[in-house]
Amino acid sequence: MPEEVSRRDFLNRLGVTIGAAAASAGSLVVPTPAEAQQSFQAKGKVPTTPYKTGHMTFFTGPAAVLGEPSYKGHILAAEEINAQGGLLGKRKIETVKADEAAGTDANVKELRRMKLSEKIDCFTGVISSGNTPALGPVAEELKTLTLFTDGCTDFLFEKAVPNPHYVFRVTNIQSADGVMAAIAASMAWPKVTKIAHIHPDYSYGRNAFDHFNIAMKKLSGNIQVVSEAWPKLGTTEFTAHITKTISAKPDLLFTSVWGGDYIALYKQALRYDLFKKMKVATTLAFGVVPQAIGKDHPAGVVAGVHANYHFLYPAGNRWLPNAQFVKKYYDRWKEYPTFESEGAYTALHMLRVAVEKANQLVGGWPDDQAIIAMLEGLMYAAPAGYTYIRPDNHQGYKDALTGFLVNSPDYAFPVWDLKRVITVPIRSITAPPGYPKGEPTTTYKWIEETWPKSA
Amino acid sequence: MDTLLTQILNSLFYASILFLIACGLSLVYGVMRIVNMAHGSLYAVGAYVAAWAVGLVASYLHVSLLLVLLLIGAAAAALAGALLEPTLLRPLYQRPEEYQLLMTFGLLLILEDLMRMVWGPYPLTASALSEFFPSISVLGATYPGYNIFVIVVGGAAAVGLWAFIYRTRFGILLRATSQNMRMASALGVDVKRIYVQAFTIGCLMAGLGGAVVMPLSGAVLGMGVDALILAFVVVVIGGLGSLEGALVGALIVGAVRTLGIMYFAEIELAVLYLIAAVVLFLRPAGLFGRA
């Protein structure tokens, strides 16, 4: 029987921190410039053949708003590495790109084509949570080193690839989205009890709904779902959903609508004065390129970033990797990076570090097994903070984070309120290794069974 | 009470947009017997061009003038229609209808990518237009003024189209061609001209729909494909080729969707398809159609 504790105590126990002070929980040591890629001396003879990566992401369709930044992040990292002569200073990175919008059937074929026909050395990218479970097993079959940079469904490593060898994922898992929004909402608005939901009608929305509810129940006690709306992914007309939500008179609207859909949702909600009538928490309001959200967006909303990354955080010069990354990214693409850019960028740099470490051990060009051994357990100072790859399940772990939207005169679009960024060590909100599997996700089961009810 | 009123207005608003899309689809089928699968993409073209035009001059012109720019979106879609019909569809009229369906399917694929090529992957917005209309207060509920504007545009389009088709000489020719193309042709009607005009008007309405919805929902990739499926449902319920059908179908779908969201949120998606399937089962030609 879960005990009862006060909310404050429980949040403390989770390791929740607020504000820009903590660069990244448990990682207050700022990396020295040496660690942040300086010249590297390769051991042994390294071939000069290009290193081919395949980057799959959405280039067309509604999800291209996420895919484009992912590709830009990947290219930026590749250009940086190539400027140093390539991997180990010798092997230039070449990228084959592919459109994820072609559907799972075509994506599986494309991965096979990339590996078998184009002979890629490494596969990265993938945004949709419907695609990683399809591509993960195929990558294992093909013995292709794979670094997924999104496609964050818990299902990937719980069911589709339960014992990954070649497949890694560097970004946080989906269940963190709902849990983080619940933590933020319960901290900011402890009195909230009546919740309305608007979610895109597919696995991601379902996952956000479940995990928000279970976490909220534990954090806030008696919550009540007063309204649900499940618009189809790609919906841009929300008037009826908004009216339904308002008429249910909730204290809080929680939504995981993202991309162009979210832009349409908030713009229409404004016209109905929705933001004046309730608090709003999102998982992905800041999922798109920052300039896509207008200054008309009301402040104070929990503006989620898929629990991964916002370009303002870690802020200023406290965390050099981020300051450098944002500057380089802006110089290169004339826009600010998103969590997708950071994921793709970090994935490639983690690969670089793993290759370098493996080279130091074995000399020459390390084979995939050596690179994998180095990726397992690798801790890397990424722009988002330290990112650690758990050896047992190949899942990247970094602090989950979310924040509150504010309109700052420094930017032409809304950003995070740096005084109120919330970070939680990811291990505090995901099921520990070896926890018995459950439905809908192991983390859900874990929260339900082990979190105390706080009041 | 206030919710009921708001939801009625929402239904009307949604129906207005649906009607603008569906009436063109229906008109084109009625006159030319072509189910235009690229119709939704022309709706998206209307949205994109309008957003682009507004964005270009937004800082120089007063908002009320920008409203006029929405017409540019409609005009662009109409122009596209006027170009596509004679070049790509006309050669196919003697062929089985499968080919026309496939041609428009091919056009759909091309147009979707073309929009990405021209306007990039990020959504275009022009919300200044929707902000221009203040939200109004009805029975204690807040309702967006722009939505009322859209309802008015939809209603005006319905009346205008009706008057055009039933009260003008061109409308008579159009209806004659629609009822019996050979006969009309034998009586000296320039069928080629009627076809291109009908197709252009259909595209114009779709483009107008896209343009007026753009300030609210932005221009996003994939919006056309979604719109196409909804327009299909509308014309299937109302009856392919019937303008009354498109209007009634739009009102039904608008109301059903609103009710679905309100009371059957879980199956919002399936409800529409099921209704379309049931209507088709009972009346294959739709409520107002002729088989």
Add this chain to the structure above:
Amino acid sequence: MSQALLASGRLLAGWRLAVGIAIALFLVLVPRLLPPFQTLQLSYGLIFAIAALGFNLLLGYTGLLSFGHSAFFGVGAYTAALLVKYMGLSSMEAFVLAGALASAVTAALFGAVCVRYTRIFFSILMLALSQVIWSLAFKLFWVTGGTDGLRVPTPTLLGGSVALGAGEDKLVFLTHRYYYYVLALFLVCVGAMWVIVNSPFGKALQAIRDNETRAEFVGVQVRKYRWIALVVSGTFTGLAGTLWVPLNGLTTPDILYWPFSGKIVFFVVLGGFRTFLGPVLGAVVFNYLETYAIGFTVYWQMVLGVVLVLLVLTMPAGLVGTLAPLFARRRRIA
């Protein structure tokens, strides 16, 4: 005169047989001749060809354009996935039988609604019904996994006697044993479909296609035969869906969504729906076209769209329908 005609007919038949055997021999040798990727591609092509053969029984032989065949393909695929999920089965034969049965039942239900109609009404009704199935797969996530889909691990073949060994490379399994499995079923399907379209039943369908009223007046029960044709057609396409699953490893609602129906139509039009083998060639060629278009450019949709538009404008008879007469003429001249 008639003697000579008969002889040349026999010659033609003999020539055809020779080409047929040569192609079959090539298909058998593919895993030895071509790299694994090409073998995989061909497996996909052959599977899509089965779907296209089924589809064309309706379009080419019965005169009905279905825009809802994704439903049968998807039902075939999901049947295998559900057998794995709920019964823990792994036998491909069980999948194939159950997949064929489930898609036949689906087609029978669709047919009960659709066969009263023809032309565009049939097309749209099929589209609407297939979307109902799609929305079910999408919504019943606790059964179907929603958009995450359902996984299907490598099945065992031939009653469990052929299986993926522990630690064995799945790619080798797919490009050898599974390829032959697909090839065998493909040849069976081609043979079966050839008999069907040349049987009295097939003649009755062609009669319905050519002239529905007259078919009724020579005693063909038009609706009943359309219904049977739809069931047979759906079964073939469903079988293809079942065969597809092990290649993809996962089934998602994507394959039930209407653009996948569009793809099947594309196969058949590309190859030519007035010919028996057109759809087969079309499916194989389309598979290559799509794969390379996606690999070559992010504007792959535009490539496919342009191909479709050009095809409709310049080659309405499709590849086989356009090329076969050219060959025939050349031979006559020679």
Add this chain to the structure above:
Amino acid sequence: MALLETTRVRKWFGDTHAVDDVDFVVNQGELLGLIGSNGAGKTTLVNLISGLLRPDAGRIVFDGADVTRQSVHERIREGIARSFQLVNLFDQMTVQDNVALTIFAREGKTRRMTALAERDRAVLDEAGEVLQRFGLESKARMLAGGLAQGERKLLDVAVAYALRPKLLFLDEPTSGVSTREKAPIMDIVTSIVRTGGITAVVIEHDMDVVFTYSDRIVAMHEGTILADGTPEEIRRNERVTTTLIGTTEAG
């Protein structure tokens, strides 16, 4: 003896009384000519009897059985067959297959999907015989859509004949063909009636043809039967001459 008898059969299309309470009798073994101006209701009557249309009222008895509510398929089983005014063939199929299909359907063999059609010798032989009888054997391998108009008319009749009906309706078998071709078509029709034990009803506009070949003639006008008798009687019937024959000659 009456093979077919309709009792007060009625079909109205809105205000048009296409067939208005008609009592129509066809006797066993005769070749009956059905005449009347355009819109007199001849084709509608045939459509009602063959099952293409359902009557609003009335009864149709064929060979002792009430067929009023029967489907087209069932009436064909009973032995009613017809050809069409505008040729109705399977254009993309060969001439032989047009006839063979009919035989397959008659024999209930169209349900078979596991045997090749061209292996069924019995059916092919019979199809060959039918084609020979209609003088089309040399065209057997051609597509029906490629035949000349006269041949198409013949094939249309042949397809109906291949059903081995008891009663055969021929809707204008000689319309649209040259005068030269009319006699051969009608000769074949006559011969199958005389030697095949078939009863035939021929709708015709060409009065020469009707009066030459018919055993009996029924004249219709505005949905009702105007006259009924031997060719001689009809020729002398003044109402027929004024309302029908005159108009036909003029038009």
